[in-house]
Amino acid sequence: MEKVLYRDARNYVPIDVIKGIDHLTGQTVMADKEAPKDYEAMPKCKNCNSFKAEGEQMGICEGSMSDPKFFAYPDMVAVTCEMYANK
Amino acid sequence: MAKKLKEVLADAGISMDLQSGGKAPEMMVDREVKRAPHPRVKKLKDIYMDTLSSANDEFTYWYTREYMMHDSEIPVIRRAKALKTAFAHSTPAIYPGELLVMRKASYFRGSFPMPWLSEGFYMAHEDEFYQEALKRGSASVDEHSKFGQGGGNVTKSFGKVVSIAGKFGVRQEEIPAMLKLAKMWYGKSVDDLGNKYEKMVPEYKTKEQIMRSIICMFDSGYTLPQGREVINYYYPLEYGFDGIIKMAEELKAKVAGKADGDGMVGMNRLYNYEAVIIATQGLQKWVNNYAKEARRLDKITKDPKQKEEYKGIAERLEWIEHNPPRTFIEAFQMIETIHLAVLNEDAISGMSPGRMGQVLYPYFEQDIEAGRITEDEVLELLELDRVAKTSIDCFASTGVVGGVLSGNTFNNLCVGGLDKDGQSAVNRLEYLILEAGITMAMPQPTLSVLYDEKLPEDFLMLAMEVIKCGTGYPAFMNSRTAQEFLTKQYGVEGMNLEDVRAWAIGGCLETSPGVWKPLHLNGKEYWIPGGAGQPTSVGVHFISMPKVLELTLFNGVDPRTGEKVYEPHNKKLGTYEEVWEQFKLYWQKTCEVLALTNNIQHDIWRKNNMAVINSYLKPDCLDKGHLINELGYRYNGTFSVESAGTITLVNSLAALKKLVYDDKEVSLKTMKEAIKDNFGFKDAREVNSFSLADQEIREDAADKWEKLHFKALQAPKYGNDEKYVDDILLAWENFFCEDATKYESLYGFKMYPCQISVSTHGPMGSATLATPDGRLSGTTFADASMSAFPGTDRNGPYALLNSAATWDQAKSQNSQLNIKIHPTATRGIEGSKKLLDLTRAYMRKGGFHIQYNIVDSKVLQDAQKNPRNYRDLMVRVAGFTQYWVEIGKAVQDELIARTEYEGV
Incomplete structure (x- = not known):
């Protein structure tokens, strides 16, 4: 499976241009960080x-x-x- | 080290200690009233406080893609189709903990460019489009406008984020598309087309010079063409979206092919109703996409409480996608949706919810009675609304968003006023709205009390408690004064006593017309107020009065740029009367040229970019079949002439009169030399302070102008109940209020005076030389229109009120008076009573607006030095509340310097 950045992940909702919330964990994450392997692409x-x-x-x-x-x-x-x- | 003005004056035994009526304690004193919001709201607020203002291309892309496909379509249909596609393709963004959902763009604090209005300002500065905007003068003020360097403003590019217009962060990945989209509108935008035709006005060149010299702050027709008005939520609440479509379908069938006696635009009704249907379908799809997202989130979320909440959100959205709301929370969601829909339709500041507590009251009353909701739950929703409204950004140029708006979008929520039958309109929900203003202290929605003697005392005392939070709201607006103005302005359009009472504030301080409509809920009828007028603060924008005086003294040439703006008058200006008469002539020339050119811009807007959604919400568009561009609104005479720098002008005229003409202490020639030489001081931008006291004397000037500057500073000043200077204010107001009505809007109605400064006193001061009153080059003008220049109101607050009430304020759409008071002066119940007495005294004198910054100046000074410690600090500027860190330095300096009253 290809690497997915949070900002390219289906369950990421952007707060702003640099960060957002991972809906699966509820955590604030950085947009350009890599999401866990099994994350679906947006x-x-x-x-x-x-x-x-x-x-x-x-x-x-x-x-x-x-x-x-x-x-x-x-x-x-x-x-x-x-x-x-x-x- | 260069000496500062305050040190020079201290040497002469004059203190610039700007405390009046006592001495503030040595220690910093915090605000008296503080309360906490509900935990979920606190979490969302915390997100907001760490959020960058962000923009993307999504809405822009889909709008443009659809619009460009229909170049042979009727303009209103083309516009509706573009809006439908853009709404239907907006990506939903729902955040954990929200109960009221939907956003402008898919960010917490998102926005997007509207190149169909204007595209030059966000191009790179070397780009030919930006250079063109500079030449036209439409970007000149950007050079004098600065955003606050903190908070959510993206003032510089970093990493993969590009800063646009000094405020908005855009992902690098979006930039090529953003520029490509902008270039697709070149020659087609309202800005470009407007400019093509405004050039046909014979004196267009004067207009360019006026803009380049920053005599006028910005154009009207393509910057913020709508807003400063009160929205109307009635139709979606009464009929729902399906009901509106059904109504439009029926009316379409009724009018198809018929002129019904109106050979000009009678036939257009068919297309207008069709546009209403198309745009509404776009909104339904937008709501539906959010509902689907809520369903999806319900499926992936494990937390049972959060799952239930997503389910509830989905159910409410699925219901309001088609039907009128049944409950308080459904109605609240509906109005949030409508509010954002209108804000996405156009570049808008000041789309005010108006008397929202009276609009939502039917649902509140019935839900409370039925036990479907508690007051605490209602309070939580009102708090959530404050996060949502504070998150609203408007994508526009630095000059507009920074120089004028200070990043604020003025969603003004009004409480109080009178009902249809002339009784107090206050209800229990409005107490909770005020309470939410305390528990959830955020800038939006800003709050305004529509003051009337009939309002309950405990309600007014609660309003005083809110003011003591130091949030700068609620402002007090005088219902009686406003109603007199409305009757005068809108009588010609048939405004009756009932409609007069439906008024509210649009934007920060703009008196806006309204109507009552009958809302039906479970068999009960309620008359609810809502907006029924076109945008206000459109027409002739912000004319810098001190700058017009400067050009009067310098024979039509701007000494800062060396460019000729007006035809030289070649008068000797041998008497004060001659100065005054010439000032009025240049003023009139400015209004005349700007009225014509801005009318053309607005006319292009109404032909190609007319409001469809906002239009059909407003009575009587659906009934008449005409939108805003065809006078579908009940009240259309809303265009105005805006002044800025009133008190700086009045003080300057008083100093000229006294020193040059009455006492003959100095010749006009010498006064002009001193002004050009800035009384021997450095320019404010060089000093990097915009407060008078901090200006530094130039070494080469020595004491060349010291004596004259001292006299200028000691000349009579407004705000002291002194007839000499108050008569000058009266003469100005009598002239201005009459003169404004000589200019006609594109809709064929007389304009009227509008007297708010918003934040223009910063950039306009920046572009103005020293003034005869002793103010130095580049420093900020006096705030608002009735606030005293910092440190010059030395006879106490009641003297200031007397000066402000010298003239009949009902002749103007508004006026503005802000006062800074130390927290110790209003401490406890006694303090609240004194503050209410002060407010009431002004209202009884016919004053239109008063508001307070209850704050220790030392806190503001510390906040300027240590902004990181004050992310949450809010202040009142002109007619709005904003986070301190998001305000430009020029305005911050004025606020620090403003006289602090130690007692009321």
């Missing part, structure tokens, strides 16, 4: 089938209805995206 564009990377922090959302396709960025949370599909 749906983010970078984990989505429809995301096509273009450059370092940029890409295209193939699921977009726009013409041309609208951009997307890898770090965006996609829990509410109806088109999200795990890679």
Whole structure:
């Protein structure tokens, strides 16, 4: 299983840009620290089938209805995206 | 070591000891009243206190993505679709211990940019967009505005966090998308389009100069285009979201294809109702996403109590997603949701809950009677609301959020006032609201008492107890004065006596119109108040009165920048009357140009960025089928001309009159030289203190100006019940209150005067040279509009009240008077009674607003030196309460220097 940072973990809720709460333990944790091994990844564009990377922090959302396709960025949370599909 | 002004004066036997009416104890004295919140609330507050202001791209991204897809759609539909998509895709963030949920963005203290309003200010300073904003003058004030260096402000980038506008932390990973999104709005935002068309105003160049010289603080139409108003929760409470959609569907069918005699906008009703439906569906999805998250958390949580709470949250959200609330907690959740929804619709400060205790009272009364809730549980919810409201941030430029708002968002909660039938509107829930202000001392919602002689004495005494917490709230606003103003301003729109009584404060101090609506709960009817007016504090923003005087003296040229702002008047200014007349002409030129250019900005806003959600909440949009942009609100004459630096101007005029014209002690030429040379002192920014007493004399100046400066400081000063200077205030108010009505808003109504400083007295002082009253270059102006300049009110508080009440305050939307009192002066029941007597005396004289900082100045001095020890310290600035550490130094210095009353 790949390493997951807290900020990329499903059960992490950010308080601010550097820290958040681990819903499984109730503890405040640092966003950029590694989460325990079995932690589920947060749906983010970078984990989505429809995301096509273009450059370092940029890409295209193939699921977009726009013409041309609208951009997307890898770090965006996609829990509410109806088109999200795990890679 | 350069000598400070206070040392120079001490050598001359004059003390700048700014205590009046006695001597403060040597020891630091803490505030008298302190109580603790419920444990769960304390935990959430602790999270807040260690939280950074954070922003992300999510709402911005989805809004832009949807909006850009519909370029051939009718603007209101395009906007509604963009809002729907943005709300529907906002990631829910629920924190353990919360009972009332939902956030602006997926952070505890989150916000996001709205490049559809303005995008230049958060670009890198070398970026062409930012440079363009500087040229226009819309970013000039950023250079004079500073955030407090502590608290949650991200003033510098660090690690993987980028500081934006000196306040907001954004993850590095979000920056490329943030900039890409901003650039997509270039030429399309309200700021850019507004600028394209405001340039067609013949005197646009003067406007640019006015902004660059910081005569005016900021533009109106794209910065905070809504707010300083009272929200209306009635429709969602009475009908629920499904009911609103059903109503809009029925009305849509009724108006489709019909002009009904209105050939201009009658047909638009169809699109407006459709927009209401689309936007409401977005809100429902947003609520639903939170409900799903609560269900998910229930599943993964082991703690049985927390599981139950998540379940309860989910059930309440699932209910209010469709239906009107049935209980107090459901109604509270509904209004929290609506409040945040409106704040996400636009860049807004001052969206006030208004008379929330009267809105929620029906649910409170019935739940208490039925035993469904206890008063202690209600108190806990009110405390939780204080954490939620304090966590509300508004993403805007440094000049706006730092220079004007001091990071505050002014969610003003009003208690008291009169009911529909003219009796005291105080209820039991409002006692608990005041109590929560003590137990959960946080800046938001700030509290205001709508004072009337009919309010119960024990209620007023409780309000005094709250003030003695030192939180700077509740403020006291005079119902009688406000009602006179409302009748005068809104009579033309049909305001009757009942509606007059429904008023409340929008923002920090803005008298805002309201209406009564009948709420039905379990067969019982209650008349609840709510907002019914457009935003206030829009139109002509904050004109620096001392700066206009400066340009009067210097023939239309800004001596700081060397740029010509106004056409030279080429007058000799041989008499005081000539100065006064010329000052008024430059003032009028400023208002005239700014009214025209800001009208254009607001007109672009109403065409492309109109409020849909906030609009349909406000009577009578749903009835009429017209939103804010088509005069759907019941009251639309809400635009104003805002003044700043009143007392610094009045003192300056008094000094000029006395020294130059009446006593002829100095020529105008010499006075101007002294002003340009800053009376021989260094500039405040060089000294890094914005308080007069701390200014340092320049070595090269020796005693060149000492005598004149001394005379300027000794000239008559406002706040001492002295006719010489109070008559100047009266002349100004009589002119201003009449003159403001000469400018017309884009909605076709006369403007009115608005007299609040918010935090503008800091940056505006920073951009103004020394003034004839002896104030030195760069130092902060007098606070608010009726507060005395620090250390100049030496005849006690009642003399100050007399000076302030010189003029008819009902002619203005507001006025502001803040007083600093040492805690020992209000100790015990006797102290509370004295404070109430003082307040009442001012209200009886027709004063509109008074508020107190009950704090030992030594505490403030220590807090400035050791901010880490004072994260929790709150103070009153102008019309709001804020954490000391989040306020810029210029305003902190003024607060420290302000006269401390040792007795009332």
